Amino acid sequence: MTSLFEEITPDPASDVPVRRVTLTLNGERRAAEIEPRLLLAHLLRSGFKLTGTHTGCDTTNCGACTVLFDGKPVKSCTMLAVQADGHEVTTVEGLATASELHPIQEGFKDAHGLQCGFCTPGMMLTAKALLDENPDPTEDEVRWALSGNLCRCTGYQNIVKAVLWAAAKQRGA
């Protein structure tokens, strides 16, 4: 079966020119030659094989495909991959180091912040951006920040607890 990436890999017969994009992905410089209509989510998943970024609704609703774009959460199904040229993208694969989970990942583990796990990468990246800006959020602030990420298991209580757990851990509390 042809992968989606191959399917929209430039068609030689097309007069739409190929674009070369160079981005900083999880701290590393990566480049790709793509068609302008390739979405960022597709470049990450099918192009760079980073399948931690999930595509849920594909209609800008659910937030499962959230990645950090220059440090801010964006829906990668609603950005063109060419727009990442010259920018920084962080996916869930960029959270942990080789030996250690990120405190947010630890929080999700400790507080049972996931059930099926589908929304988890997006939740964690949105949470990271929140904690980068506000290291000591209230529960309301966590709920507000996560309100664009949907959990079909409806496991919101523990997701909120996980983020508060991570905030406390990062503050050394």
Next chain:
Amino acid sequence: MYPSRFRYEAPRSLEEATALLRDGGGEAKVLAGGQSLIPLMKLRFAAPEMLVDINEIPGLDSHQVDADGTIRIGALCRHADLEHSTVLASKQPTMAAAAPLIADPIVRNRGTLVGSLCHADPQGDWASVITALGGHVVAQGSSGRRTISMTDLVSGPFQNVLASDEIVVEAVVPAPKGTPAGGYLKLERRVGDFATAGVAVAIEWSGGSITRAGIALTGVGPSTIDATDAAQAVVGGALTAERIAHAAELAAQAAQPRTDHRGSAAFKRQIIRTFTARLLTRLASADEKAA
């Protein structure tokens, strides 16, 4: 889902961008935040031949309040910038109230106020806010700049009057002559959904009397409704309970709601009546406290 093929350009200046749009001859679209355009392209409701991505053009991402109180919102100013703006919070209450209600927090990091105005979605929140404030936009084309009032910008659902080579570079809210007050209320089924109905109220006080008022309605017509009769009903005096009820009734009459999956026409009209009254009542009690 992915869009049909298009040519992509990311110019570094407005001059370059308008030249590209002119070459595109009506088949090119401006890409700013893309939070409406990209979904439409993925669904193939839109299939422009060229996208002119303005995100790499410097100088368009700011918002500012001039010395005289005029507010200018650049074409790349994101909803999140407005949500977290300290100047808006103190200077422009209707905009400050609306900013956190646009879409959801992730979309707000990307989407823009100006893009929302140009997109002309009858359920667009900003169009109501800028209409209620009597705002306008500044469009730049290959032959120069012109000013278009918010009420003239939109020619129908998802349609605007911009020429094919024009880019809206900023939205402008004129300086208030009195003390600005106002708010925005929106009924949504869940965070990020389009408005079932929404109401923007923007007034100016001077010596206990309302000197200017704007009321605009979201999601209850083929485009944003400028409820001028309702607004006129509160100008020239204090906000009495009687005048509030009268204005709310006129706003409800101005609405042209249609029954759909978000609610019946009668329900939406009732929401408009209730929200208009609620916003005006809040302003009346805030004014009493201040007095």
